[in-house]
Amino acid sequence: MSSTSRARRLQGLVSISYQQALDHLRQFEIKPKRQSQYLDALEEAKTKGTQARPLACPCGREFFGLLQGSERCPFCTAVEALVEWFLERYKDPADGVPYAGREDGYQFTNGGPYDPDDVLLEHFDDESDEVRDEATNRLWAEGGNEWVGVDEY
Numbered sequence: 001m002s003s004t005s006r007a008r009r010l011q012g013l014v015s016i017s018y019q020q021a022l023d024h025l026r027q028f029e030i031k032p033k034r035q036s037q038y039l040d041a042l043e044e045a046k047t048k049g050t051q052a053r054p055l056a057c058p059c060g061r062e063f064f065g066l067l068q069g070s071e072r073c074p075f076c077t078a079v080e081a082l083v084e085w086f087l088e089r090y091k092d093p094a095d096g097v098p099y100a101g102r103e104d105g106y107q108f109t110n111g112g113p114y115d116p117d118d119v120l121l122e123h124f125d126d127e128s129d130e131v132r133d134e135a136t137n138r139l140w141a142e143g144g145n146e147w148v149g150v151d152e153y
């Protein structure tokens, strides 16, 4: 049975205890602060009488829909937060960096280039390696390992 159909089958049938939620969250490689955000959301759901819904994330992981409107598992939510943070501050050198031809390439006269790997490690050293690595891989896939600050060029 696929994780999607399993989650559908369980949907609306399961309510989970605080301890179960904690055990569940531990399977995701996310930092403790993010775990506590989810637990707060669970508490809120309980107060409102809302049941935590088991859902399937597009990545294949199953998770409880603790956060309002969240369609991603805690791991993907954490990864997306890092990617979003990075894209707000860094851009492709093609956007504004002087280019000196095939031989000499970009002229990083005003800062950079920056590798997402270094930047994320510097700013999110308390995040789990798994989350940081996944965010870095997505950014490498999108724009390689040379980025510049949006305000630099």
Ligand SMILES: [Zn+2]
Pocket: 057, 058, 059, 060, 061, 072, 073, 074, 075, 076, 077
């Ligand atoms: Zn996911």
